[in-house]
Structure formats: structure tokens, C-alpha cells
Amino acid sequence: MNSNNVTIYDVAREAGVSMATVSRVVNGNPNVKPTTRKKVQDAIDRLGYRPNAVARGLASKKTTTVGVIVPDISNIFFADLARGIEDVATMYKYNIILGNSDSNRDKEIHLLNTLLGKQVDGIIFMGGRLHEDLVNEFKKSPVPIVLAATLNQGYDLPAVNIDYEQAAYDATEMLIGHGHKQVGFITGPLEQQINGEKKFSGYRRALEDAGLPFRENDVILGNYTYASGLEAMQKMLERDDCPKAIFAGTDEMALGVIHAIQDAGYSVPNDFEVVGHDNTRLATMIRPKLTTVVQPMYDIGAVAMRLLTKILNAEEIEEKNVVLPHRIERRDSLRND
Amino acid sequence: MNSNNVTIYDVAREAGVSMATVSRVVNGNPNVKPTTRKKVQDAIDRLGYRPNAVARGLASKKTTTVGVIVPDISNIFFADLARGIEDVATMYKYNIILGNSDSNRDKEIHLLNTLLGKQVDGIIFMGGRLHEDLVNEFKKSPVPIVLAATLNQGYDLPAVNIDYEQAAYDATEMLIGHGHKQVGFITGPLEQQINGEKKFSGYRRALEDAGLPFRENDVILGNYTYASGLEAMQKMLERDDCPKAIFAGTDEMALGVIHAIQDAGYSVPNDFEVVGHDNTRLATMIRPKLTTVVQPMYDIGAVAMRLLTKILNAEEIEEKNVVLPHRIERRDSLRND
DNA sequence: TTTCCAATTGGAAACGTTTTATATAGCGTG
DNA sequence: CACGCTATATAAAACGTTTCCAATTGGAAA
Numbered sequence: 001m002n003s004n005n006v007t008i009y010d011v012a013r014e015a016g017v018s019m020a021t022v023s024r025v026v027n028g029n030p031n032v033k034p035t036t037r038k039k040v041q042d043a044i045d046r047l048g049y050r051p052n053a054v055a056r057g058l059a060s061k062k063t064t065t066v067g068v069i070v071p072d073i074s075n076i077f078f079a080d081l082a083r084g085i086e087d088v089a090t091m092y093k094y095n096i097i098l099g100n101s102d103s104n105r106d107k108e109i110h111l112l113n114t115l116l117g118k119q120v121d122g123i124i125f126m127g128g129r130l131h132e133d134l135v136n137e138f139k140k141s142p143v144p145i146v147l148a149a150t151l152n153q154g155y156d157l158p159a160v161n162i163d164y165e166q167a168a169y170d171a172t173e174m175l176i177g178h179g180h181k182q183v184g185f186i187t188g189p190l191e192q193q194i195n196g197e198k199k200f201s202g203y204r205r206a207l208e209d210a211g212l213p214f215r216e217n218d219v220i221l222g223n224y225t226y227a228s229g230l231e232a233m234q235k236m237l238e239r240d241d242c243p244k245a246i247f248a249g250t251d252e253m254a255l256g257v258i259h260a261i262q263d264a265g266y267s268v269p270n271d272f273e274v275v276g277h278d279n280t281r282l283a284t285m286i287r288p289k290l291t292t293v294v295q296p297m298y299d300i301g302a303v304a305m306r307l308l309t310k311i312l313n314a315e316e317i318e319e320k321n322v323v324l325p326h327r328i329e330r331r332d333s334l335r336n337d
Numbered sequence: 338m339n340s341n342n343v344t345i346y347d348v349a350r351e352a353g354v355s356m357a358t359v360s361r362v363v364n365g366n367p368n369v370k371p372t373t374r375k376k377v378q379d380a381i382d383r384l385g386y387r388p389n390a391v392a393r394g395l396a397s398k399k400t401t402t403v404g405v406i407v408p409d410i411s412n413i414f415f416a417d418l419a420r421g422i423e424d425v426a427t428m429y430k431y432n433i434i435l436g437n438s439d440s441n442r443d444k445e446i447h448l449l450n451t452l453l454g455k456q457v458d459g460i461i462f463m464g465g466r467l468h469e470d471l472v473n474e475f476k477k478s479p480v481p482i483v484l485a486a487t488l489n490q491g492y493d494l495p496a497v498n499i500d501y502e503q504a505a506y507d508a509t510e511m512l513i514g515h516g517h518k519q520v521g522f523i524t525g526p527l528e529q530q531i532n533g534e535k536k537f538s539g540y541r542r543a544l545e546d547a548g549l550p551f552r553e554n555d556v557i558l559g560n561y562t563y564a565s566g567l568e569a570m571q572k573m574l575e576r577d578d579c580p581k582a583i584f585a586g587t588d589e590m591a592l593g594v595i596h597a598i599q600d601a602g603y604s605v606p607n608d609f610e611v612v613g614h615d616n617t618r619l620a621t622m623i624r625p626k627l628t629t630v631v632q633p634m635y636d637i638g639a640v641a642m643r644l645l646t647k648i649l650n651a652e653e654i655e656e657k658n659v660v661l662p663h664r665i666e667r668r669d670s671l672r673n674d
Numbered sequence: 675t676t677t678c679c680a681a682t683t684g685g686a687a688a689c690g691t692t693t694t695a696t697a698t699a700g701c702g703t704g
Numbered sequence: 705c706a707c708g709c710t711a712t713a714t715a716a717a718a719c720g721t722t723t724c725c726a727a728t729t730g731g732a733a734a
Contacts, residue, residue, distance in 0.1 A: 005479075007690055018714045023692060031712065033505035053455040054394040055690030058719045063391060065434070065455070074420035074635070076413050086437055095451065098435045099404070100423055114432065118390040118402070141341075226622050255622050262624060282622065285563050285592050287599060299410070344720055355684045360722060368682060392720030395689045 006047045009165040015043035026051055057119060066308060067115030067123040068096045071103040076280050077250070078126065079296055081148060084301025085124055092309045094121070103128045112137055118219075122308045126150050128192035144311040148304035151193040151296065152321060157313065162326040164194050167293045169204030170328055171247045171275045174291075176210045177271060180245035183207065186232045186257060187249025188224045199249060199277075218243050222253060229256025231266060238263050244272050249285050251276040254290055258333065274333040288332030299324060344383045352380035363388055394456060403645060404452030404460040405433045408440040413617050414587070415463065418485060421638025422461055429646045431458070440465045449474055459645045461638075463487050465529035481648045485641035486634065488530040489658065495648065497641040499663040501531050503510055504630045505539030507665055508612045511628075513547045515610060515672060517582035520544065523569045523594060524586025525561045536586060536614070555580050559590060566593025570658045574601050581609050588613040588620050591627055595670065611670040625669030636661060 008026075012019040017040060024032050025040040032040075041051075057063040068085055070078040082098065089096050097120060099111040108127060112134070115123055116237050123145045127134075130147075135155050138145050146270035147159035175183045185203045190196035200219075207214050220236060222228025229248060233256065254276030263273045268274055268288055276283060276292035283290040303322055310317050345363075349356040354377060361369050362377040369377075380386075394400040405422055407415040419435065426433050434457060436448040445464060449471070452460055460482045464471075472492050475482050484496035510518045522540045527533035537556075544551050556578075557573060561563025565584060570593065573579050585591035591613030598609045605611055605625055613620060613629035620627040640659055647654050 009690080018716080019691085020693080020714060024713090027692085033712065036712080050450065050454050052395075052690050054391055054400060055392040055719090056692075058389075058395050059690075059692040061692095061719075072420065073410065073423065074413075074416045076411075076416070078413045079413070079416040082435070083409065083437065086435065087408065090436075090730085095434050095436065095455065097432050098419070098423065099427075099432065100420065113387065117387050118432065221423075226618070252622075259622075259624055281563070282619075285596075285619065286623070287596055346720080356721085357684060357686095357723080358682085361683090364722085370682060373682080389720050392689090393722075395691085396720075396722040398689075398722095 006049050008049070008051070011040065011043050011049045014047055014223075015040045046238055055189055061119075063093045063119050065097060065118070065120050066305075067111075067118070067120040068098050068217070069101050069108060069111050069115070069123065069125045069127070070098070071127060072100050073098060076252075076282070077278060080280070080297040081301040082124065084298035084303075085148070085305045088302045088303075088305035088309070090314060092305075094305075101127060105131045105134065108134055109137055112141075116141060116143070122312055124148050124304050124308060128189075128194070129153075130155065130193075146304045146308045146311070149194075149295070149300050151198070153193060156320075158307055158317075158320040158322075159270055160300050160307060160322040160324065162295050162300075162324050163243070164198035165202040165205070167277070167295070167326045168199040168247070169203075169206045170292050170326075171277070172203045172206035173210070174271060174328060174334070175245040175247060175275060176206060176212065178245065178337075180273070181212060181245070182215070182218060182241070182243040182245070183212075184243035185219045185249075186222060186229060186236070186246060186247040186253055187219075188253075189221055194283055195249060203247065224250050226252045226255060226256045229253030230260045231256070233257040233260035234264075237261070246272065246274045248274065248276050249277045251280045251290060251292055254292065254333075255282055255286050258286060258288075258290070268333050269335045273335060275328070276333075279329055283329070284332065291331045291334040292329055294327050294329050297311060343386050345386070345388070347439075348380045348384055348386045349376065351384055352377045372645075400456050400458055401430055402432045402434060402455070402457050403642070404448075404455070404457040405435050405463075406438050406445060406448050406452075406460065407435070407463045408465065409437050410435060413589075413619070414615060417617070418463065418633035418638035419633035421640075422485070422642045423638075425639045425642035425646070428653040429642075430644070431642075439465060442468045442471065444462060445471055446474055450480070453478060453480070459483070459649055461485050461641050461645060465526075465531070466490075467530075468491065481645060483641045483645045483648070486531075486632070486637050488535070490530060493528070495644055495654075495657040495659075497637050497659040497661065499632050499637075499661050501535035502539040502542070504614070504632070504663045505584070506543045507538040507539075507663075508614070508630050509540045509543035510547070511665060511671070512582040512584060512610060512612060513543060513549065515582065515674075517580070517610070518549060519552070519555060519578070519582070520549075521573055521580035521583040522556045522558075522586075523566060523573070523583060523590055524558060527588075532586060540584065540648045560585050561590060563589045563593040566590030567597045568593070569592040570597035571601075573648055574598070583609065583611045585611065585613050588615045588627060588629055591629065591670075592619055592623050595623060595625075605670050606672045610672060612665070613670075616666055620666070622667065628668045628671040629666055631664050631666050633661060633663075 008019045008022050011022045022040055101108045101268045122143050126148045130153050188195050199326050220232040222232045246257050248257050258268050276290045280290045280296040283292045345356045345359050359377055362374050438445045459480050463485045467490050489496045508546045525532050538571050557569040559569050583594050595605050598605055613627045616629045616631040620629045
């Protein structure tokens with residue numbers, strides 16, 4: 001009945017061989033005579049035997065399970081990443097245990113320890129910033145850890161990212177190229193490495209290279225959400241010297257920005273031009289469609305997982321720090337040249 | 338160093354007690370003298386002992402892990418559900434193994450078997466339709482399975498849903514109440530139980546109750562995506578007798594519908610009125626903001642997981658088939674009464 | 675003291691595999 | 705026909721816990 005509780009012993013008895021032989025058949029070990037293999041396979045089918053992965057994990061010290069830590073799976077952004085991870089994991093016969101950290105340091109550490117307790121074979125981590133405590137735990141980890149869309153900060157961990165600094169530079173430069181002498185930058189908290197050190201500095205470098213002044217209040221910080229983008233832009237619009245070109249740190253914020261502009265009676269791209277970041281599905285779900293920096297989240301996840309499998313299989317690794325290419329997808333929130 | 342490979346034996350030796358006692362301390366068993374407990378706890382801290390969950394799972398036949406099968410985690414809809422599940426799981430000390438099925442029957446069955454092989458304590462399943470093969474596997478499952486946002490179809494499985502039929506009725510009725518003699522219905526494939534049997538029949542019943550005729554070509558089927566909603570509405574707009582009120586099966590399709598209308602030079606809600614379904618975050622990320630049926634995905638996930646914990650703890654269960662309340666969130670895609 | 679019971683602790687089996695070392699069978703060869 | 709191989713198969717020892725049952729301890733009651 002319950003295909004359960006039938007063990008390798010039962011199969012061995014049924015097939016008239018020893019459990020070791022059954023184990024070999026199950027694991028595809030070639031040292032089994034074809035006729036024996038068939039006998040065992042038949043017994044397995046007859047009994048509906050399903051190997052117990054927990055026992056297997058204990059004996060072999062491999063669980064074919066990897067841990068995935070993301071800030072919040074309900075965010076389209078991380079969900080995309082997770083899908084990339086899962087697809088490649090499936091391809092390599094791994095399963096994933098998923099945990100949400102809310103970018104909270106204690107939760108991150110707790111989650112990490114839980115996953116290690118569950119004996120995962122490896123971990124993919126994504127978070128806004130690497131706290132020192134966390135990195136110390138990482139260093140003690142008996143299994144490999146790969147960062148996805150998370151900056152390395154000098155700790156020598158395998159990681160998969162795009163060049164955020166250059167991407168922000170490119171976006172800002174594109175806006176400047178459209179004749180703007182002033183570019184607004186609306187993004188998430190600067191404590192987050194990617195914003196604070198990369199996007200922000202790319203933005204400044206572009207201004208500098210164009211000989212434009214950096215103005216403190218052209219930068220507004222939110223929390224990545226639509227609402228915070230909307231609000232930031234509303235605040236921006238109250239000023240007399242409001243920039244007419246906006247680079248938003250995420251697509252979701254960019255949607256908020258565009259709606260704030262439209263709600264105020266202005267037009268995008270005629271009165272204001274906007275560039276977003278990430279190229280989530282949201283980018284085409286707005287009018288005008290959003291011009292945005294393409295950060296291939298699915299690919300980052302997929303590549304990170306592939307990198308992890310390479311480490312697990314002790315394959316040759318050409319580069320532990322992978323930087324995926326980015327580009328800007330031009331859509332209607334920018335005027336034609 | 339590596340807090341790993343230190344076992345319960347090491348702790349026992351360090352503390353000068355037996356492994357059984359260490360086990361008791363680790364598991365919070367009250368039958369341990371406080372002084373002994375302290376001694377053991379100190380040894381644990383000193384050695385950095387972390388219990389091996391795999392060995393624990395083998396010995397106790399409980400893994401404190403549940404499997405979650407969703408069609409596609411990168412869909413905002415399922416991601417929300419997953420977050421609800423994970424939050425409650427964490428609350429009850431469970432972890433989740435997440436798998437994507439793409440609503441594919443073979444993948445669903447394969448995933449189910451993998452999860453059972455990993456000895457999960459329970460499973461939460463979400464899918465468009467329950468194939469008979471799948472249900473047969475469910476019946477053989479040694480662990481409980483709970484359906485989330487997935488219709489039971491007469492198989493007596495625990496499930497958490499809203500009343501889709503009534504929700505569709507309410508939405509259609511609301512549109513009719515605004516004076517429309519014709520209501521378009523743009524949704525996903527009818528093979529999917531929720532669409533084909535519930536939403537569709539609620540739509541028809543509302544027409545009927547209002548004495549309006551059902552017209553075959555007022556219904557267009559897509560695949561839930563923004564693009565398919567856009568396309569469906571474009572097709573609808575080509576007709577001379579195009580309905581001026583649209584009920585869309587998902588928010589994402591509703592956004593497509595609204596944009597198709599706007600792209601054609603019409604106004605929402607002045608020329609057309611639109612109601613969506615799900616109340617995902619998308620609903621407020623469009624102008625006009627979308628009036629939509631609230632399907633609380635996070636709650637469905639949370640309640641489903643809670644239900645599963647009740648089953649696992651053999652708690653009293655008042656109702657295996659939970660129907661959560663729904664309502665319609667009025668926003669600007671509908672004219673004021 | 676002695677006795678007895680409850681509280682605490684220890685020992686060992688069990689969980690279902692993998693894996694290593696060992697045994698056996700079959701077979702060509704000299 | 706014995707010998708030594710190779711190809712297969714077996715037996716038994718891990719893996720790191722939980723858990724059942726037995727043993728010990730401590731203290732109160734007699």
C-alpha cells in the first residue's frame with residue numbers, strides 16, 4: 001500500500017541478493033551483472049521502493065539539497081532569481097530549501113545555521129549588505145557559499161553580479177546625452193552596498209565626466225517600493241529646480257516616479273525622461289514603457305547555481321567572481337534621439 | 338575550527354555525561370537536573386556543537402521540512418503565496434523545499450516523489466488542475482498534503498481557497514450595476530478548474546440573474562500574462578459590438594486590457610470600465626488604479642501552512658476545506674456610483 | 675538505618691542507507 | 705587440472721541521532 005517503509009532490505013530479500021547490490025543498482029554503479037540488475041529492478045518496481053534520502057544523506061554525507069537565502073521571495077526581483085536557481089538546481093538533481101531573511105542580520109545568521117544543520121551541500125546567498133558577523137559565519141561554513149546579486153566587499157567569496165557602477169554610469173550618461181544638465185537619482189538606502197557604493201558612484205562619475213555639478217538634493221532615498229518612488233518624485237516636483245531627467249534605482253520605483261510625474265500633469269517623455277533599473281516584467285507594464293538597465297536576475301540565479309555545482313563537483317573554475325554583462329533596454333520613457 | 342563534525346559523542350565526553358543526556362538537553366527534555374543541563378550546555382557552547390538534522394531525521398522520522406509545489410515562483414502571485422507559507426513555517430520551526438512544476442503533470446508527479454523521497458513531513462500543493470494520476474499519488478502519500486488556491490474537485494483533500502464562483506459573480510454584477518448590458522470576460526484557459534468551472538460560471542450566473550444574454554465571443558481566453566490580456570483586448574476592440582465593461586481573470590491581464598484600451602485612444606473608466614482579479618501589488622501600479630477582486634494569496638499560503646501544522650500535530654481541525662473571504666477593492670478603473 | 679519511589683542518567687538498539695574490505699564464482703591459461 | 709584473474713556479490717561497519725528500557729542516585733518516610 002503505502003509505498004513507504006519498504007526498505008532496501010525488503011528489496012534485497014525480494015530479489016534474492018544482498019542490500020549492497022540493491023544499493024549499487026539504485027545508484028547506477030556499473031559493477032552489476034545485467035541479469036542481476038534486472039532482477040533487482042523488478043523487485044523495486046514490484047515493491048514500489050523509494051530510496052530514503054535522509055538515510056542516504058547520513059551515510060553519504062551528501063543531501064543533494066542547497067540552501068537559498070533571499071531577502072523576500074514575494075519581491076518579483078528575488079522571485080526571478082530564485083527561479084533561475086531552481087531551474088539549474090533541478091538540472092543537476094538538487095533541491096532547494098528557501099528562506100527569507102528580510103535583509104535582517106539576525107535572521108540571516110539564524111537561517112544560515114539552520115541550513116547548515118540540515119546539512120545542505122551548499123548555499124546561495126543574496127542580501128543587501130554583508131555584515132561582518134555573517135561573513136565570519138560564512139568562513140566557518142563547512143560547505144561552499146555563493147553570492148548572487150550581492151557584492152563581495154573584498155571578502156574572497158564566489159559571487160555573480162553585474163557591474164552596477166558602470167550600469168549606473170551608462171544610465172546617467174544616456175540621460176545627460178539627451179541634453180539634461182541636471183539628473184535626479186531616486187534609489188534605495190545607501191547603506192546597501194550596491195546603492196551606496198556602486199550605483200551612486202556611477203551616477204556621480206557620469207555627472208563629473210560631463211562636467212556637471214553634483215547636487216545633494218537631486219538624490220532622494222526610498223526603500224525600493226513603488227510607493228517610495230512615487231513619494232520621492234512628488235517631493236522632487238515641489239522644487240523650482242526639479243531635474244527633468246530621473247534615474248531610478250529599481251523599476252518599481254521608476255513606475256512610482258512616472259506616475260508621480262503624470263499625476264502632476266506632466267508628460268513622460270516629453271516633459272520628463274526616466275530610466276529604471278532591473279528590467280523586471282514591470283518595465284513593459286506601464287505607459288510609456290520604461291527604458292531600463294537590464295539586470296538579468298534569472299541569469300544571475302542560474303549562473304550562481306551553476307557556479308555552485310562546479311565547486312561541489314570540484315570542477316575547474318575559471319573565475320570565482322562572475323560579472324555578467326548589462327545593457328540598457330530603450331523604451332518609450334526616453335525621447336527618440 | 339569547523340564547528341562541524343563535532344558530534345553528540347564529543348559533547349557527551351566533554352561534559353562527562355552520556356549521549357542520551359546530551360540529546361535530552363538539546364531537545365529540551367525536562368528530565369535533566371539543572372546542574373547537569375548547565376554542564377552540557379557549556380560543553381555545547383565550548384565545542385560549537387550543531388545537531389545534525391539528517392541524523393536526527395533518520396532517528397526520529399521527522400525532518401521538520403515541508404515540500405511546497407507551485408507552478409512558477411517567478412509569478413508574483415505564487416511568490417506571495419510562498420511567502421505566506423514560509424512565514425508560518427518559520428513560526429513553527431519548519432523549513433520549506435520549494436519546487437516549480439510549470440503546471441506540468443509529469444513535473445508535478447516527479448517533484449512529489451522527490452519530496453517524499455526526502456522525507457518531508459508534509460506538502461503544500463498548488464496547481465491549476467488536479468490530474469487523476471497526481472491524485473492517485475497523493476492518496477499513496479505517507480504524509481499529509483494540503484492544497485492552496487487549488488480546487489479540490491471532489492477529492493477529499495484539505496484545501497484553502499476563496500469562493501471563486503461568487504467572486505466572479507460579484508465582479509460581474511458590479512459591472513452590470515454600472516449600467517452595462519454587455520460584459521467582456523478575459524481570462525486564462527478554461528481547462529484550469531478555477532477559470533473553467535468557477536470564474537466562468539460565476540460570470541454567467543451574474544449575467545443570467547440580470548437577465549442579460551451570454552455571448553460566446555464576449556469571452557476571450559489567454560494565458561494569464563500581461564501580453565495575452567493586451568492582445569485579447571485588442572481583438573475585442575476590433576468588434577463593432579465590443580463590450581464597454583471588462584472583467585479580467587488576473588490583475589496582470591487587467592493591466593494589459595487597460596493599456597490596450599488606452600493605446601486605442603479610449604479612456605478608463607470614462608469609456609471602458611475594468612475589474613481585475615487577485616489584488617496583487619500591480620493593481621496600484623497603474624493609472625487608473627485597478628478595481629479588483631481581493632484574493633489574499635499571502636493569507637492563503639499562511640492558512641494552508643497553519644492547517645498543515647495542525648494536521649501534523651494531530652490537533653483538532655474544525656474544517657478541512659477552508660474558504661477565505663473575498664471582497665472587491667474599489668479603485669479608479671470603475672466610475673464612481 | 676533501611677526501604678521505596680521518583681528523579682535522573684546510562685546503554686544499546688534502531689533508523690535506512692553507503693562504503694570498504696572480503697569472499698566467491700567463473701574462466702582463460704599454462 | 706590447478707592457478708590466478710577479473711567481475712560480482714556479500715557482510716559488516718559506519719553515519720549521528722532518538723528512544724526505549726534498565727540502572728543508579730537521592731531523599732523522604734518508616
